[in-house]
Amino acid sequence: MGDLLSNARSKVLDLQSRDADPAADDTALRRLALWCLRYTPVVMPWSGHGGHSLFLDITGCAHLFGGEPGLLTDLARRLHRFGLHPRLAVADTAGTAWAMARFSLSSTQWSDRIGHQPHPEERAQRASRRVGNRTHATTAGTTDRDYSPSFETPAAPAPQDEVVRGHIIVPPGEQGDALRDLPLAALRLDDEAQATLSRLGFRRIGELMRQPRAPFTARFGTALLTRLDQALGRAPEPLSPLEPPPCYRAHAVFAEAIMTQSHVVEATTRLLHTLIPDLERDAVGVRVLRLMLFRLDGDVLALEIGLAAPSRSVQHIIRLIAMRLERLPMGLEADFGFEAAALHVLTADRITERQATLGIADDAGEPTGLSALIDRLEHRLGAGTVRRLHPRQSYIPERAVVALPAAEHPAADWRHKAPFGTRPPLLLAVPEQTDDDVLASVPDGPPRRFRWRGVQHDVAHVDGPERIAPEWWHPGQDAPERDYYVVEDTAGRRFWLYRAGRYGQGAESPRPVPGPLVVLSGAKDLAVEPSSTTAAGCHSERSEESFGSVRTAQEIPRSARDDSPAPTSSQASPTWFIHGVFP
Amino acid sequence: MARLETSWHGAPPSYLPLGLPEIHRHLSGPGLPCGALHEVLAAAHGDTPASFGFILALMAGAVQARRGPAVLVVSRQAADFGLPYGHGLQAFGLDVGRLLLVRTRAGKDALWAVEEILRSDAGAAVVAGAVESNLDLTMSRRLNLAAATAGTPLLLQRPPSATATSAATTRWRIAAAPASRDRFDAFAHWRWQASLERCRNGRPGHWTLEWDHVAHRLRLAEVVADRTPAAGRRQAVRRAV
Numbered sequence: 001m002g003d004l005l006s007n008a009r010s011k012v013l014d015l016q017s018r019d020a021d022p023a024a025d026d027t028a029l030r031r032l033a034l035w036c037l038r039y040t041p042v043v044m045p046w047s048g049h050g051g052h053s054l055f056l057d058i059t060g061c062a063h064l065f066g067g068e069p070g071l072l073t074d075l076a077r078r079l080h081r082f083g084l085h086p087r088l089a090v091a092d093t094a095g096t097a098w099a100m101a102r103f104s105l106s107s108t109q110w111s112d113r114i115g116h117q118p119h120p121e122e123r124a125q126r127a128s129r130r131v132g133n134r135t136h137a138t139t140a141g142t143t144d145r146d147y148s149p150s151f152e153t154p155a156a157p158a159p160q161d162e163v164v165r166g167h168i169i170v171p172p173g174e175q176g177d178a179l180r181d182l183p184l185a186a187l188r189l190d191d192e193a194q195a196t197l198s199r200l201g202f203r204r205i206g207e208l209m210r211q212p213r214a215p216f217t218a219r220f221g222t223a224l225l226t227r228l229d230q231a232l233g234r235a236p237e238p239l240s241p242l243e244p245p246p247c248y249r250a251h252a253v254f255a256e257a258i259m260t261q262s263h264v265v266e267a268t269t270r271l272l273h274t275l276i277p278d279l280e281r282d283a284v285g286v287r288v289l290r291l292m293l294f295r296l297d298g299d300v301l302a303l304e305i306g307l308a309a310p311s312r313s314v315q316h317i318i319r320l321i322a323m324r325l326e327r328l329p330m331g332l333e334a335d336f337g338f339e340a341a342a343l344h345v346l347t348a349d350r351i352t353e354r355q356a357t358l359g360i361a362d363d364a365g366e367p368t369g370l371s372a373l374i375d376r377l378e379h380r381l382g383a384g385t386v387r388r389l390h391p392r393q394s395y396i397p398e399r400a401v402v403a404l405p406a407a408e409h410p411a412a413d414w415r416h417k418a419p420f421g422t423r424p425p426l427l428l429a430v431p432e433q434t435d436d437d438v439l440a441s442v443p444d445g446p447p448r449r450f451r452w453r454g455v456q457h458d459v460a461h462v463d464g465p466e467r468i469a470p471e472w473w474h475p476g477q478d479a480p481e482r483d484y485y486v487v488e489d490t491a492g493r494r495f496w497l498y499r500a501g502r503y504g505q506g507a508e509s510p511r512p513v514p515g516p517l518v519v520l521s522g523a524k525d526l527a528v529e530p531s532s533t534t535a536a537g538c539h540s541e542r543s544e545e546s547f548g549s550v551r552t553a554q555e556i557p558r559s560a561r562d563d564s565p566a567p568t569s570s571q572a573s574p575t576w577f578i579h580g581v582f583p
Numbered sequence: 584m585a586r587l588e589t590s591w592h593g594a595p596p597s598y599l600p601l602g603l604p605e606i607h608r609h610l611s612g613p614g615l616p617c618g619a620l621h622e623v624l625a626a627a628h629g630d631t632p633a634s635f636g637f638i639l640a641l642m643a644g645a646v647q648a649r650r651g652p653a654v655l656v657v658s659r660q661a662a663d664f665g666l667p668y669g670h671g672l673q674a675f676g677l678d679v680g681r682l683l684l685v686r687t688r689a690g691k692d693a694l695w696a697v698e699e700i701l702r703s704d705a706g707a708a709v710v711a712g713a714v715e716s717n718l719d720l721t722m723s724r725r726l727n728l729a730a731a732t733a734g735t736p737l738l739l740q741r742p743p744s745a746t747a748t749s750a751a752t753t754r755w756r757i758a759a760a761p762a763s764r765d766r767f768d769a770f771a772h773w774r775w776q777a778s779l780e781r782c783r784n785g786r787p788g789h790w791t792l793e794w795d796h797v798a799h800r801l802r803l804a805e806v807v808a809d810r811t812p813a814a815g816r817r818q819a820v821r822r823a824v
Contacts, residue, residue, distance in 0.1 A: 386685050414669065492633075494759070
């Protein structure tokens, strides 16, 4: 303790260190406090001075677990199963329980840290657990019986019997005796008061108890004596209990089993009506809802209904449920009927109230009815039916637009997103290859005649080309570059078609070799372009390619294209694809 | 007559102006009536993109004139020529940020979705559907009624074979036409052959329309004045080659 990390590392070889994360500690403590609600309705997490603790008010609860020892044993066992090593104490007051859990006998570290010898008569044990240099202590308190588990760093798993044995139960009314020999730190004082008291020669609580009270109040204010009084039970210490997160559930048991869908919908409507006031009170709406129908033979039919936007409208939710019931593949399957139904709100989101009754849409031009519409469409036609188009940063046309589900993604801003060239309003999902060879007047030139889907088109006018090279920063970078043309045939129909690769570099010709480039001996002065360089890319061949030469693969030295498959034929005309149509 | 037809549900008849007095003269009012079903047919299967373009042009006008999102329902079969593409729609002049795309498997689902949207209080500016499935008279009446109740224009793209009677207020047949070119001989504006085949309280007509994607409006193509020099120039180029 108290060492620098480097010193500690020199002492312990395999020391593991983590950065302290107080927020995560608090969250974990809160979760544990929620779990502790199984013992008592009043649980208070304490993460103030002196580490993390939990106070449990077990007044009137202990007998449910076989008395205080039984409750402690049960709690210790369960926490031990979580990998925690709690120090538990039960006392009349929260302060005493905290003090006993933290500063009681069997700790050896205690004397090192605080510099005091514990009194041998203290009946207490502590199982200590330390992570980094943070400590968690859990203390449970009651107004008349107090109870405190306290976890700290799991150094080594304690044996089971020690875990079970290791708690303190202070008998009623004996707080004074229990606290007498504990150090002053057990009073949950701030550092300054502790330091002053130790300068004045006070070490233990007992010494403080014997002193007259007036000078202390004058010197330290009321805080010190209030803590003492609270620990001794002379002053009340109210616990502010943890509010469990709201849970919206409703269930109903039917006198007669229901079988038809209309009855199920009716029952669900009633259940939902009971939930709505709670949702309204908390200003939240349903996002995810689960309807469970319990069949007479023990089967449970569970339906989950998700909404695009939080809603409290019974009519809307019931419509979605009815739609979902209609879409069940096997029907309702109510063989013997359903005897009970339960409705759980799994996710509830805050609804921002706004005045929409005037029938005026907001600035985005989208009235509130839209999300309800999206819900209905998606529940009937399947998720992802309703989409919005969103632009993406890409040069490849099919990558430049994505259709995202409208329920989750608000409208995109399309201004200033226009690409350089002409784009068609209708784009084929997959570019379709033309039926046979495209007739072009010159190689690498615009098409003159092509056949697509069995129809021959004579080209009357061409705009283009627009060359789009593959994006080398994406996979598939060795795809051939595309030359796009806007083409109008003699009937006035307009197409967007492209030639994959250049002449002599078609689909059956060697593709550009990915990976390290092999520079040929005669081409040292070649400026290497990553997107278009094939292994055969020397100057002379390139210039010939543009004139439509069919010699590509044959002349390449075999060693230079070891990765690429050998060409099967000498046919080297490029492939043409239709990618879209213009109106 | 028009007032009698549309005022029974209590809402004042409003119109989606096309900005073309020549066409307005054939219609029942100053534009396409809102709250009504309008069918757009392709002249042939290959003209489906052209008919889609005409719907997009009407949608762009409606989005500008009215509040709320534009909803486009596409069934899988009707997406034969591809799905709407954001950058292309934006370049066309439609505000993609206000577009909702509903994709359904079957045409029946698409029709259901269209009716659901019209009957909801989502306040759509315009609802358009590309539906291949059979639209019988009953269904078209339902849709027309839903559109009338909502006061929302409903545009349905139909296959070229859909000649059955329907309750649509107007029926357009669209064919592709050669686009106009600018002085650099590049494509300037898309053009379509649009014929108004059926129009309640109106009379049919035939026009060559041109979509101005900058001004977001349709206009009549000056066919004779524009085509001849362009064709002549192309002849000259050919001779030079």
